[in-house]
Amino acid sequence: MLCAVYEWVTLLVLFDIWWRKRPVSPVFAFDFSSTVSIRTEMPVSCSSKCGKRAILKRPKTGDALCKECFFWAFETEVHNTIVQGNLFNRGDTVAIAASGGKDSTVLAYVLKVLNERHDYGLNLVLLSIDEGITGYRDDSLETVKQNRDDYEMPLKILSYDELFGWTMDAIVAQIGRKNNCTFCGVFRRQALDRGATQLGVNCVATGHNADDLAETVLMNILRGDIARLQRCTSIITASESEGSIPRVKPLKYTYEKEIVMYAYFKRLVYFSTECVFAPNAYRGHARAFLKDLEKIRPSVIMDIIHSGESLQVKDDVKLPVRTQCSRCGSVSSQELCKACVLLEGLNRGLPKLGIGKSSLANRAREQQDAGKKKITNCDF
Amino acid sequence: MCSRNDQDDGLMEEKPKPLWTEVCQKCSAAKPVIQILQIKHAYCRDCFLAHVNHKFRSTLGKSKMMRPSDVVMAAFSGSVKSHVLLHLLHAGFSEKSHKRFLFKTQVLYIDEGAVLGLPLSDRSANLRLVAEMSEQYGFSAYFTSLSCQHDNQGLVCVPLNKDSALSVNVEFEAELNNLIANISSLTAKEDMLKQLRQQVLLRAAKELKCNKIFTAESSTDLAIHILTDVSLGRGAQMHHDVSFCDDRDEEVKILRPLLELSSKEIAFYSVYFKLSSVFIPSLCSKAQCDSSIHNLSKKFVMELMENFPSTVSTVFRTGEKLGSSSSTSVRGDQEDVCILCQVRLVGTAAPCSSSQATEFSRLISSLGPSGFDNNSLTCLPPTDDTFLGQSSCCGPSQNSETCCVKADVSGKCGSGQDMLTLSDVEKLCCYGCRLIVHDVKTVSGLPANIIETARIRKGLQSMRDSIKDFLL
Numbered sequence: 001m002l003c004a005v006y007e008w009v010t011l012l013v014l015f016d017i018w019w020r021k022r023p024v025s026p027v028f029a030f031d032f033s034s035t036v037s038i039r040t041e042m043p044v045s046c047s048s049k050c051g052k053r054a055i056l057k058r059p060k061t062g063d064a065l066c067k068e069c070f071f072w073a074f075e076t077e078v079h080n081t082i083v084q085g086n087l088f089n090r091g092d093t094v095a096i097a098a099s100g101g102k103d104s105t106v107l108a109y110v111l112k113v114l115n116e117r118h119d120y121g122l123n124l125v126l127l128s129i130d131e132g133i134t135g136y137r138d139d140s141l142e143t144v145k146q147n148r149d150d151y152e153m154p155l156k157i158l159s160y161d162e163l164f165g166w167t168m169d170a171i172v173a174q175i176g177r178k179n180n181c182t183f184c185g186v187f188r189r190q191a192l193d194r195g196a197t198q199l200g201v202n203c204v205a206t207g208h209n210a211d212d213l214a215e216t217v218l219m220n221i222l223r224g225d226i227a228r229l230q231r232c233t234s235i236i237t238a239s240e241s242e243g244s245i246p247r248v249k250p251l252k253y254t255y256e257k258e259i260v261m262y263a264y265f266k267r268l269v270y271f272s273t274e275c276v277f278a279p280n281a282y283r284g285h286a287r288a289f290l291k292d293l294e295k296i297r298p299s300v301i302m303d304i305i306h307s308g309e310s311l312q313v314k315d316d317v318k319l320p321v322r323t324q325c326s327r328c329g330s331v332s333s334q335e336l337c338k339a340c341v342l343l344e345g346l347n348r349g350l351p352k353l354g355i356g357k358s359s360l361a362n363r364a365r366e367q368q369d370a371g372k373k374k375i376t377n378c379d380f
Numbered sequence: 381m382c383s384r385n386d387q388d389d390g391l392m393e394e395k396p397k398p399l400w401t402e403v404c405q406k407c408s409a410a411k412p413v414i415q416i417l418q419i420k421h422a423y424c425r426d427c428f429l430a431h432v433n434h435k436f437r438s439t440l441g442k443s444k445m446m447r448p449s450d451v452v453m454a455a456f457s458g459s460v461k462s463h464v465l466l467h468l469l470h471a472g473f474s475e476k477s478h479k480r481f482l483f484k485t486q487v488l489y490i491d492e493g494a495v496l497g498l499p500l501s502d503r504s505a506n507l508r509l510v511a512e513m514s515e516q517y518g519f520s521a522y523f524t525s526l527s528c529q530h531d532n533q534g535l536v537c538v539p540l541n542k543d544s545a546l547s548v549n550v551e552f553e554a555e556l557n558n559l560i561a562n563i564s565s566l567t568a569k570e571d572m573l574k575q576l577r578q579q580v581l582l583r584a585a586k587e588l589k590c591n592k593i594f595t596a597e598s599s600t601d602l603a604i605h606i607l608t609d610v611s612l613g614r615g616a617q618m619h620h621d622v623s624f625c626d627d628r629d630e631e632v633k634i635l636r637p638l639l640e641l642s643s644k645e646i647a648f649y650s651v652y653f654k655l656s657s658v659f660i661p662s663l664c665s666k667a668q669c670d671s672s673i674h675n676l677s678k679k680f681v682m683e684l685m686e687n688f689p690s691t692v693s694t695v696f697r698t699g700e701k702l703g704s705s706s707s708t709s710v711r712g713d714q715e716d717v718c719i720l721c722q723v724r725l726v727g728t729a730a731p732c733s734s735s736q737a738t739e740f741s742r743l744i745s746s747l748g749p750s751g752f753d754n755n756s757l758t759c760l761p762p763t764d765d766t767f768l769g770q771s772s773c774c775g776p777s778q779n780s781e782t783c784c785v786k787a788d789v790s791g792k793c794g795s796g797q798d799m800l801t802l803s804d805v806e807k808l809c810c811y812g813c814r815l816i817v818h819d820v821k822t823v824s825g826l827p828a829n830i831i832e833t834a835r836i837r838k839g840l841q842s843m844r845d846s847i848k849d850f851l852l
């Protein structure tokens with residue numbers, strides 16, 4: 001997770017120091033913050049009446065389960081999502097977007113287990129993006145390589161540097177520490193698409209969990225983005241234009257806490273540290289809000305997703321038509337896709353170009369073009 | 381991966397510099413006293429008051445819903461905003477000739493003191509204050525009590541004037557208190573109160589022969605409602621709660637003529653006209669701010685307003701774009717609506733949906749690997765809001781004990797035929813109201829009219845089940 005639970009920064013900094021001094025052999029890392037529901041008091045028996053002692057309480061339903069029943073329930077639920085959502089076809093090659101974080105590590109592990117158990121007939125590969133963030137991505141890529149060896153899946157690593165000619169470090173050097181995540185997110189989306197095309201896969205599976213989704217629903221409401229609000233809860237982002245590869249979210253209905261529990265009890269190796277770039281303040285508010293809500297009513301995450309799924313938009317509200325970017329061909333509602341606009345801004349030395357409103361961007365671009373005519377020796 | 385940033389966050393507009401000018405932006409004469417956010421201009425007192433009045437009138441005007449024959453019931457709680465609503469209405473009736481409102485207006489006050497445990501003397505004092513405030517405008521006013529929903533028949537509205545005395549039906553109030561005490565969480569209590577309030581409003585409007593109700597929500601309130609509704613799983617009905625018109629009831633429409641004004645504008649308006657108000661506490665104002673979803677949403681919106689002042693209008697505009705699409709606005713019969721909030725129950729939930737996933741989690745957590753048949757996965761029944769047909773028993777349940785104890789393997793409730801259970805009531809509820817029912821401890825505490833309707837609908841359903849093979 002590039003932007004993992006930020007309130008635990010202190011813990012994670014300690015962890016980071018330890019990580020840097022770690023022995024060469026792979027180490028086990030887990031997120032202490034999210035294991036709060038593990039019971040320590042009176043022995044409770046497993047809700048499934050298997051006779052064993054429960055070791056955890058499920059945040060989604062409140063049921064107490066033993067370790068074996070939890071593993072089974074967790075995996076069966078992902079299987080249910082895959083079957084009900086028709087995520088894959090037999091014989092598909094599926095790229096797992098792997099970052100080394102807990103979501104994608106658990107996703108890779110569970111897909112491997114289910115593929116064998118239920119004979120999906122899938123060909124699974126790992127696809128990793130190297131954003132070029134020193135001290136963060138270089139370390140987490142080691143974890144992905146560990147996943148590759150443990151799960152015996154081929155791994156493809158694509159870097160921002162080779163795709164766009166910019167590393168995140170270089171971008172930050174130019175734009176400063178604000179809006180980093182905007183660049184990071186837009187470029188990653190594009191990078192995954194290109195990587196998937198290069199690998200010739202049928203779809204890309206991402207590690208988005210239920211918490212991520214609920215947060216996105218809230219964010220889109222706060223932004224007033226009705227088109228994204230409608231789209232964001234769909235389990236498959238359909239390929240509306242030719243050549244774009246569908247994304248699927250098998251962990252869409254899985255709570256983040258359960259992912260941590262699963263990784264913890266399975267002793268899965270994952271990389272858990274904070275993205276070195278602070279997330280946008282606004283998103284930070286939305287996440288804190290969601291955490292507070294969850295404390296009051298744990299089902300709120302599923303309830304928000306339900307709201308997102310059942311929203312109704314007036315017939316006469318115009319939603320942006322999605323077409324293809326005229327420069328790179330990826331799906332976009334504008335003439336130029338966000339990635340191309342941001343990239344143009346970086347290359348022109350106008351990094352703010354893609355961040356604000358597009359009208360402002362156009363004006364900045366025109367101003368510079370006008371300026372260029374006067375000073376002809378300004379080269380790029 | 382940094383999954384949260386797959387979509388760019390964009391740049392939220394941070395606090396703009398106040399556009400404070402030397403003279404009022406409207407009349408260029410007087411000194412400005414208030415800066416209006418949406419317009420981003422400084423206005424003098426007179427221009428500001430005219431602006432508020434204009435907003436109110438234009439909201440009503442552009443809706444094209446008001447008819448001269450309309451009889452409007454203005455909901456009046458004694459709060460600042462509801463007083464502003466009366467003041468604006470009064471201004472509309474005092475206009476000259478063609479600008480004068482032609483519809484008729486009555487005022488309704490609902491006494492909620494019982495739920496809050498206020499002493500009777502306080503409640504009577506509030507009633508007198510409210511009577512004085514409404515009397516100065518010359519509207520005919522009525523009052524009723526929230527507990528009237530426990531009264532299955534009879535009239536509930538009493539004329540309100542300076543000499544009105546609060547007559548309390550001890551039995552009904554005890555039932556109401558029992559209902560609220562019977563709900564375990566503050567969130568569900570507040571949500572239930574909101575539904576009750578709505579029902580009392582509609583019932584009173586019908587009794588007073590009003591075909592429209594005006595309520596006094598500001599755009600700030602509606603932004604809070606949007607976040608609350610989303611968090612309560614009420615996405616499908618959100619447009620009823622946050623748009624200008626709530627037309628869930630066939631006879632009476634609920635309109636929100638203040639929805640284009642912010643709470644700041646309303647507050648300034650009341651200050652300039654020196655409008656008095658009665659502070660009547662609510663369940664939420666008594667509790668800690670992080671104790672319910674309603675309170676949290678409010679706190680969250682208030683904090684955002686501090687740092688990102690454009691938030692309210694953005695959220696509010698999100699709400700404006702929501703609405704029923706033509707496919708669902710067709711009215712069905714009364715049996716297809718939620719028993720608590722009257723939203724239409726639509727059975728369109730996809731097999732792969734949040735509610736199906738929650739139900740599945742609950743099912744397999746109780747069955748365990750040995751009790752669950754893996755092959756049944758391919759033929760899981762699709763769930764929907766209506767719970768008609770063979771769908772399984774528990775909705776988004778917290779306390780499966782109250783419902784699923786008697787569940788057999790297929791997930792159906794094995795509850796008795798005559799006894800009305802909470803799960804029976806739940807089946808007649810929408811997703812959001814099911815969350816309320818889940819926090820209700822016993823069925824007997826529910827209002828009489830809800831129990832009655834649930835009985836009738838359950839009876840009809842079982843009759844339909846027994847003859848369904850013979851229906852053509």
Ligand SMILES: [Zn+2]
Binds near residue numbers: 047048069
């Ligand atoms: Zn067990």
Ligand SMILES: [Zn+2]
Binds near residue numbers: 002181279
């Ligand atoms: Zn980031």
Ligand SMILES: [Zn+2]
Binds near residue numbers: 326329330338339341
């Ligand atoms: Zn492009």
Ligand SMILES: [Zn+2]
Binds near residue numbers: 407408410424426
């Ligand atoms: Zn003026």
Ligand SMILES: [Zn+2]
Binds near residue numbers: 722723811
């Ligand atoms: Zn309802």
